[in-house]
Amino acid sequence: MAEPVAGHREIDHTADLGFEVWAPDLNTLHAAAVRALAELCYDRAAVIPREERFISVTGDSREERLVQWLQEVYFLLESESWLTEDVATIRCCGDEIQGRVRGEPYDPARHTLYTEIKAITYHHMQVECHDDVWRTTVIVDV
């Protein structure tokens, strides 16, 4: 079966957790990575996208920008107990990424949390494009 144009899958890693993500362009890749991260941390399907948060990050490399971007999404969960469901808008331009994510505050009656993350790591992360498909691996320290 052909792989969908953009997507993600969890990968095996002895001590930590990780996922592989792919997409036709960088904007979509960063959105898919947010969905993958959310699904590692909580039941994303139960999150109603009724609010938005603005995120802006800068970084010297594609990898640094992706790490920063995902860190900001996770920070919303840890600092505000706010769950991201998906990305509403995103623009990767130069050394900057700006976007809006959709979601809602954590409600213990409706949401199931899975795993706490210590950090998004650079391990095995290489944001690269081959045959018009952007791909990377993300390993999170848990």
Added chain:
Amino acid sequence: MAEHQQVQLEQVSEFVWEIPRTGKMRVPGRIFASPQLMRDIKRDRSPWQVANVAHLPGIVSASLAMPDIHWGYGFPIGGVAATDPLEGGVISPGGVGYDINCGVRVLRTRLTHEDVKDRIRTLLDALFATVPSGVGSSHAIKSLSRGEMNQLLVEGAEYVVKRRGMGTESDLLHTEEGGRLAGADPSAVSDRAIERGRKQVGTLGSGNHFLEIGVADEIFLPEVAGRLGVELGTICVLIHCGSRGFGYQVCDDYLSVMHRAVGKYGIELPDRQLCCAPVDSDEGQSYLKAMACAANYAWANRQTITHLTRQTFMEVLGMGPADLGMNLIYDVCHNIAKFEDHEVEGRTRRLCVHRKGATRAFPAGDRRIPESLRDIGQPVLVPGDMGRYSYVLIGAPGALTQTFGSTCHGAGRMMSRKQAKRESKGRDLLAEMAQRGVVVRAAGMRTVAEEMPYAYKDVSDVVDVMAGAGVSEKVFRLKPIGVIKG
């Protein structure tokens, strides 16, 4: 050394395998293991990481690994590396880990298994309600102001005991470094780290962190166990957690600083995750100040949980503190870098000892051990998986001659988290644990699935290697009867 290259491993004694110096390795690698454990160790890339650590500027004697070694970020988990600042030695955040001063403490009680066996579910329910656990757990105590955070970061467990009245002087005496690492400076810490930390004091978090009630079911050194207040059937409490979001953020912040420092100081590394800076550089000094803050945060965290645990036991069992007798045996860190004097080739040198998933294990007579324990040696707490057992060890003389005073820290994973989750599909995990005589309360079932006993090596294999090598001795074993997982 390239990642695909096979690492050469030579067995040099019954419990030690050596990776000979090749290429730009400054020292050999040395892994403590049994033949059986070595078979598992060779399956992941941790020996390659031991060889990589041997490239660090100023590393002394050898890049070491304990038998619970497995892959980690840059350094392997279970790695020990000592660097000499006078010879360009470096400090590396990857050699400490994200969870700075992740550690374990064990408390003994006057209770026996008989006293609690009918109350264990009530006790666990009460502890589960009192000690926040799970993703983003917070508000065990009121959120701290910036000023309070600054005090806590400098004073560590002392802040909790002396300013908040949660604990005793004896708790501090029985905590590594007295629960307060010198050199902490909150100005070296980012606002985001403060923000992540201020609500999380007194919380377990998730992953492999836990609060466990166990019963001493085997005593190996009765005299030493007796000195620690433990005999067969004694109920103990183990607390395993670290510096929460605060420490993770400090590590993250300084990995960026160190990535830049590597270029600035022209340090050649085989893996960018080993990024580091000379101990004496501005970057190195700043990290050490921030790391000490995180170490102190972790001690304050475990001390607060200790207080909440004591209160819960007293309330549920209707006892006073004297009857409960819940005294801290010891608190160790297993993710830290510390400056210690060690004798190397007949000369005493002040070294920066990185222990990442390794525990300090000083033998009897060492003046760095509290006076009350000096004649028996430093207690070492080695948790196993939540279904089998944990061990309390004591440092032995071989630790100072072979491992810079260090021993193992746990069982080590055998199965990936994803594989463990697959394995658990369709099974009633809580019922399986209950059949083993362990009541489990968990914030999330996914964590329980990831942390099931079959995902881990048998910790007894690990502690036996360190005993065989003369690094640490087994004092007693604890069988879990109640576990809280995040």
